[in-house]
Amino acid sequence: MRIEPTTLAGVVVIIPSRHSDDRGYFCELFCEDFFRSQVADVRFVQDNQSLCSRPATVRGLHYQRSPVQQGKLVTVPRGAIFDVAVDLRTNSSTFGDWFGMVLSAENGFQIWISEGFAHGFMSLEPDTITNYKVTAPYSASHEGGIAWDDPDIGIRWPIAGPVIVSPKDASQPRLKEMHADAPVHHQEVAPCV
Numbered sequence: 494m495r496i497e498p499t500t501l502a503g504v505v506v507i508i509p510s511r512h513s514d515d516r517g518y519f520c521e522l523f524c525e526d527f528f529r530s531q532v533a534d535v536r537f538v539q540d541n542q543s544l545c546s547r548p549a550t551v552r553g554l555h556y557q558r559s560p561v562q563q564g565k566l567v568t569v570p571r572g573a574i575f576d577v578a579v580d581l582r583t584n585s586s587t588f589g590d591w592f593g594m595v596l597s598a599e600n601g602f603q604i605w606i607s608e609g610f611a612h613g614f615m616s617l618e619p620d621t622i623t624n625y626k627v628t629a630p631y632s633a634s635h636e637g638g639i640a641w642d643d644p645d646i647g648i649r650w651p652i653a654g655p656v657i658v659s660p661k662d663a664s665q666p667r668l669k670e671m672h673a674d675a676p677v678h679h680q681e682v683a684p685c686v
């Protein structure tokens with residue numbers, strides 16, 4: 494298992510080692526000692542799973558407010574997603590910037606997104622399953638969201654055209670509506686392929 498930094502501090506790609514043989518492969522998906530020593534010294538309290546039946550389904554951009562902010566470890570056991578993190582830390586030099594990459598059953602990549610980020614993804618294949626471990630329990634009263642297509646963030650989603658999105662996510666506010674006084678800047682962040 495190895496890790497790769499990204500353009501955003503607090504967002505890390507994790508690449509598990511696959512031990513292949515003529516039966517298929519074996520890999521360790523999560524190892525607490527490795528994670529807490531090499532990635533982030535956190536504990537996970539909840540495992541989530543979502544199914545996107547159709548491609549071009551967008552879930553997000555979501556976050557939870559303090560005191561139940563969530564760090565997320567995202568894995569895709571079936572299908573593929575374009576996974577995105579947006580920096581919401583107003584004291585960060587990368588505030589408003591995004592990082593995106595493809596996570597798939599084929600590449601086996603995982604992404605760790607620490608607290609302070611909004612998270613979302615677009616399914617790229619039918620019947621895509623996304624699993625993610627979170628560091629705080631779900632709290633609807635602490636949930637917040639940002640428009641997945643916020644032009645100030647400028648996420649380059651890989652599938653153009655109409656998307657499938659929940660009524661909630663179709664009406665999320667733009668980032669500048671939340672932090673009108675904060676400079677919103679975004680840099681061209683090449684998605685990690």
Ligand SMILES: Cc1cn([C@H]2C[C@H](O)[C@@H](COP(=O)(O)OP(=O)(O)O[C@H]3O[C@H](C)C(=O)[C@H](O)[C@H]3O)O2)c(=O)[nH]c1=O
Pocket residue numbers: 541543552553555556565612613614630631659
């Ligand atoms: C997140 C969550 C939701 N729910 C219930 C609430 C709703 O009745 C139903 C669907 O929730 P929602 O439409 O918010 O599901 P997603 O759009 O997949 O939300 C997720 O999408 C993005 C990608 C995320 O990173 C978040 O973890 C999460 O917000 O599940 C629960 O019971 N527990 C939970 O932890």
